[in-house]
Amino acid sequence: GAGVSQSPSNKVTEKGKDVELRCDPISGHTALYWYRQSLGQGLEFLIYFQGNSAPDKSGLPSDRFSAERTGGSVSTLTIQRTQQEDSAVYLCASSLAGPNNEQFFGPGTRLTVL
């Protein structure tokens, strides 16, 4: 079956512009996660959605970052007024609900802020 897909695969933007990154989770997965991976680093948790519950936003680095999940499926991560330090690979993952369910990752969106 189809895995997690993300678009665009690459995004180059100018400092100060807003960007939107999209994630399509695996069908039937109610949990969705966003992570950020800076060059040569591990993944950093950003936000987590589970069903209709309020999202866990504890990993968002600033109020310029926001995410929504429409209809319990597709999610969009928005970064406003981008800064050069926002340059990274943004990875989305999805899983079934419940403990110890494997998170399946998408290929990521590589964001470059000039």
Next chain:
Amino acid sequence: GQQLNQSPQSMFIQEGEDVSMNCTSSSIFNTWLWYKQDPGEGPVLLIALYKAGELTSNGRLTAQFGITRKDSFLNISASIPSDVGIYFCAGQLYQGAQKLVFGQGTRLTINP
């Protein structure tokens, strides 16, 4: 916040050699996970460990959940070229917690 210290950061080995990498934490984790990431791809789960002291194998891979719940290691035996990539450890604080805390990664390079 929580941090996982993963070592070594990189390894250069000959094909056929065994590999060992480990992660330590100042915090206790209830689940340890090991992932592999290929270029341009997201991480893929290799092994999950749920119980302190647990030793689990997956083919040529063996991983252990430290008895103190603050460390884990991954061994790869008889390395082959497709083992090349970046390996990450990750921890979950408690059962049902969805946040994963990742190590910095170990980049494995294999000379044929």
